[in-house]
Amino acid sequence: MSQGPGGPGGRADAEGRCSRPGRLATLCLIATIGLVAHRGGVVAAAPSTGSGAGRVPEICRTLSEDANYKVRVQAALVLGKLGDASATACLTRALGDQNRTVRAMSAQALGQIGDAAAVEPLRALAKRDADSFVRAQTEKALALLSGPAGGGRRAKLYLNFGPFTGGTKNAPPEAIKIVHDTLQSELGKLPIVTLTATEDAGKNGGATAFWIDGNVTRLDDTAASGASETSCGVRVMVARWPSKSVISWTSADASVQSGVRPRDRENARRECLEASAAQLAEDLAKFLKAQGG
Numbered sequence: 001m002s003q004g005p006g007g008p009g010g011r012a013d014a015e016g017r018c019s020r021p022g023r024l025a026t027l028c029l030i031a032t033i034g035l036v037a038h039r040g041g042v043v044a045a046a047p048s049t050g051s052g053a054g055r056v057p058e059i060c061r062t063l064s065e066d067a068n069y070k071v072r073v074q075a076a077l078v079l080g081k082l083g084d085a086s087a088t089a090c091l092t093r094a095l096g097d098q099n100r101t102v103r104a105m106s107a108q109a110l111g112q113i114g115d116a117a118a119v120e121p122l123r124a125l126a127k128r129d130a131d132s133f134v135r136a137q138t139e140k141a142l143a144l145l146s147g148p149a150g151g152g153r154r155a156k157l158y159l160n161f162g163p164f165t166g167g168t169k170n171a172p173p174e175a176i177k178i179v180h181d182t183l184q185s186e187l188g189k190l191p192i193v194t195l196t197a198t199e200d201a202g203k204n205g206g207a208t209a210f211w212i213d214g215n216v217t218r219l220d221d222t223a224a225s226g227a228s229e230t231s232c233g234v235r236v237m238v239a240r241w242p243s244k245s246v247i248s249w250t251s252a253d254a255s256v257q258s259g260v261r262p263r264d265r266e267n268a269r270r271e272c273l274e275a276s277a278a279q280l281a282e283d284l285a286k287f288l289k290a291q292g293g
Contacts, residue, residue, distance in 0.1 A: 052135025060090035086188035104137040111141025117196035162213025171216035186281035209241035230268040
């Protein structure tokens with residue numbers, strides 16, 4: 001069967017954008033990030049042509065739900081390549097996949113990401129899994145997590161994200177999701193942060209825990225002289241977890257010019273919200289680094 005430039009099931013345009021909806025778009029995204037097939041169906045990551053960090057939730061859904069084990073393997077490899085700690089939870093669940101290659105590649109990805117929350121699940125897998133290939137990949141991942149040079153970062157802060165509701169009525173659910181996912185993705189990259197809950201998070205002796213929530217305060221489109229300007233504002237709160245006692249609020253605004261077509265405005269809204277959320281992530285990162293050392 002022939003495949004388009006977007007890989008199995010999806011197609012990328014000349015600029016690398018995936019044009020198919022739903023599952024096909026996710027498959028296209030995985031291929032665009034860069035994968036090459038090896039004999040026997042095992043795949044390895046090729047040099048990337050773009051970042052898919054903001055699409056971690058979609059790739060995680062593919063890893064958890066796709067019926068084709070080869071697609072699940074690809075998803076695990078891409079998540080490991082991205083190195084985004086927000087993927088730790090779904091990769092940990094995939095350690096129980098019925099397919100041995102999915103289990104092995106999920107273990108490998110956890111080692112690449114380096115979130116200390118993966119240590120215990122990996123140890124448990126190494127003890128219970130009868131497959132030698134899975135055990136070998138698991139031991140390699142554990143070695144990375146415990147090594148002094150780098151993979152083994154010790155997360156000191158647990159972040160829990162709220163629903164980001166209660167803002168302007170002009171912000172549809174997809175706008176809120178853009179802000180939520182951008183913040184989660186960017187903050188999840190910090191070595192001191194884990195997005196995987198532990199039993200002692202927020203308790204004495206456990207990881208310091210914070211609640212991150214907020215809303216979209218403004219999302220407007222203004223047309224003038226054949227062009228359109230999208231303005232947006234985002235406000236984010238940092239609170240203690242689990243008490244939710246507020247520590248601080250911070251906000252960011254942005255504006256993006258575009259054409260007047262509906263698709264142009266849709267893209268401008270995304271760019272505006274991503275820019276605002278990215279700025280807030282930078283501000284929050286400074287606060288978190290001060291808390292986590």
